[in-house]
Structure formats: C-alpha cells, structure tokens
Amino acid sequence: MKAMGNTSRLMALVTGGAALAAVLVAPGAHAAQNTEGKASPGTSREAAARGLLPGWKLTGTGSDARFRGLAAVSRSTAWVAGSKGTVLRTSDGGRTWRDVSPPDAADLELRDIEAFDGRRAVALAIGEGEASRVLRTEDGGATWTESFRNTDPRAFFNCLTFFDSRHGLAAGDPVDGKFRVLSTADGGRSWRVLPDAGMPAALPGEAGFAASGQCLVSSGAKDVWLTTGGAETARVLHSRDRGLTWTASASTLPAGDPARGVFAVAFRDRAHGIAVGGDYRPDQASPEAAAVTGDGGRSWRQSATPPPAYRSGVTWLPYSRTAALAVGPTGTDLTLDGGRSWRTVDPGSYDTVDCTPDLGCWAAGEKGRVARLGF
Numbered sequence: 001m002k003a004m005g006n007t008s009r010l011m012a013l014v015t016g017g018a019a020l021a022a023v024l025v026a027p028g029a030h031a032a033q034n035t036e037g038k039a040s041p042g043t044s045r046e047a048a049a050r051g052l053l054p055g056w057k058l059t060g061t062g063s064d065a066r067f068r069g070l071a072a073v074s075r076s077t078a079w080v081a082g083s084k085g086t087v088l089r090t091s092d093g094g095r096t097w098r099d100v101s102p103p104d105a106a107d108l109e110l111r112d113i114e115a116f117d118g119r120r121a122v123a124l125a126i127g128e129g130e131a132s133r134v135l136r137t138e139d140g141g142a143t144w145t146e147s148f149r150n151t152d153p154r155a156f157f158n159c160l161t162f163f164d165s166r167h168g169l170a171a172g173d174p175v176d177g178k179f180r181v182l183s184t185a186d187g188g189r190s191w192r193v194l195p196d197a198g199m200p201a202a203l204p205g206e207a208g209f210a211a212s213g214q215c216l217v218s219s220g221a222k223d224v225w226l227t228t229g230g231a232e233t234a235r236v237l238h239s240r241d242r243g244l245t246w247t248a249s250a251s252t253l254p255a256g257d258p259a260r261g262v263f264a265v266a267f268r269d270r271a272h273g274i275a276v277g278g279d280y281r282p283d284q285a286s287p288e289a290a291a292v293t294g295d296g297g298r299s300w301r302q303s304a305t306p307p308p309a310y311r312s313g314v315t316w317l318p319y320s321r322t323a324a325l326a327v328g329p330t331g332t333d334l335t336l337d338g339g340r341s342w343r344t345v346d347p348g349s350y351d352t353v354d355c356t357p358d359l360g361c362w363a364a365g366e367k368g369r370v371a372r373l374g375f
Contacts, residue, residue, distance in 0.1 A: 059372060061368040061369075067366075076090075080370055110124065112126075120136075124159070136188045174206065179202060183242070215227045224242065230260070233250045249298055271296050323335065327363055
C-alpha cells in the first residue's frame, strides 16, 4: 500500500507539472490587448497580465532591494537575497515575508543564496577582495556566521551551488588565468580553494556574471556547470568530479563584449540543459539569447525561436522533460519543447527563477519584486 501511495503522489506531481505549463499558455496568460495587439487603454501591460495570468502572482515583500539571489525550498518556503545586504524568508507561500538580513551587512551585495530548508541557508556576497564573503545561518536567519571572507584582492566570486546539504562550490572570476573555485564539505561551515590544475585557461576578458545565482549550477552528486562571458566566445565549463577537473565548450550565445555571454544554465539531468543570456544592456539587442544541449554541455545548439531579449535566469518546470521558464528584465518566457522555441508569457521584470519538487515556482528581481507561480 505504501508503494501505491508513493506512485499516486508521483502521478499527482507529474500531472501538476503539466498543469503549470498549461496555465502559462492558457488564453488568459498574456497582457490584455485590443484587436490591434496593443495594451488596452488605461491599463498597464503588467497590471493587465497580473489580472488575467493564472501564473506569476506578486507578493508583498515590503522591500525595495533588488533580489538576484533566490532559493525556493517548497511551495510555502523561499529565501531571497539582494542589495543592501537584504535577506527575506517566507514560510506561508509569500503572504508574509520576514526580514532576516545579517547584521551590519548593508554594504554587501548578496547575489546568491542556497537553502536546505526553512532554517539552514548559505548566502554569497560579491565584489572585489573582502567584499566577497559567504554567510551561513542555521536558525532561519535569526543569527548568521561568516564562514569565508576573500583576502585576495584579485578574486571576485559570483555564484554558489550545492550538490547536497554538505558538499558545495563557489565560483569566481579568473585569478592567474584560471577561474577560481571554492569547495565545502560541511554545509558551508568552512571553505578551501580548489587546485586549478584541472581548470582550462580562461580566455582574454573572460569572467562570470553574478546576475541570478545561476552561473554555477549542479545536477546529481558530482556534475556542475560554470557559465562565462566577456570574451570572444561565451563558454560553459563542465566538471564531473565536483570541481576538480573541467572541460570547456563554446556556446552559441552572444559574445565579444564585456556585457555579453551566458548568464545562467539549468540542467534537468546530467545530459539535458538550457543556457540563457545575451547582452544585459537595455539598449542592445540579444537575438540569440538561448541554447540547448543534450550531451551534458559538450555541444550547444541555438534555440530556433529564442526569447526576444536578454534573459538572466532559467529553470525547468518540475517533472517535465520539455517545459522550462526563462526570466529577465523584460519578461518571462516559456518553452514546451526543451528550449528549442520560446514564447513570452508575462511582461514583468525578474532576474532569477527557481522551482521545487512540490510544484513551487518562484521568481525575484528589482524593486523588491518576488512572485510565486499559481495555478
């Protein structure tokens, strides 16, 4: 009977995952428009979308921080981290948010946060030298401990990821010609710089983007991917051994400028992944803002119909082999074919997005914006 119960629960979750995708492509899942395809008079595009979209529902955070760090734990619990050292946590699906910011952190730029549950989380502050730090809490943010402070003025850390509740990595820009990687084996309590013998040489001008906490992502027990930009080629680096050795592959995303590259990747297993990015400058086009891989990142194929503009965050919908969301300052896009084609389903501005196994999807961005996907 227990096995049957587990099977029934799995079937319900799979069905729910399909429902998440379905509501995003429902007839009401776009801003209200008139017959000429323009927003209806007297109604902003986003306000119209909020009224009709059975999708993103903005929550009241009471903050004006820009949240580029997001850790979705469940449909009810999520953490966000952002500018002015701000960390917020909800345990009721976003109805209320608690300010659990670390003390004396107002000068820190928190760009990534990884949470194991409603009590344990690890946050990354970015910047040159000692501005790059790792903070950890075990009591829901009531207290924080600084577990790492960068002392190398040449280093600048961008993103965190965890394979499980103990093993994780943090990645930074190149030092002495190679990307620098930190490792923890105790849940973020302590960190060490990994040897760089297995790291390929960085390209001239190559660096990472601390835009969404998704420039370093893991899948399974040992696989991890690192995204780059700023050089003549935007690359994705892959490690099969938790960061000891890496291989690099060229993506199809825009490159050749410090503002262009791969900003985020998401993998639903060791083989199938999506990369998004482009040019983050609002006055520059990003016509090739997404790519897909089916071989773990060894090769990348440009999306046939990519998102219409720069995208900084991406995530797979739970229990789907083909549905994923990408977000950026100009909207949210949905794919139903594994990243080959995308359509815009919401015009609101978000920097990062994350989903959980119990069908909880969250997005966060500028001006304190945090939303949950409802259906």
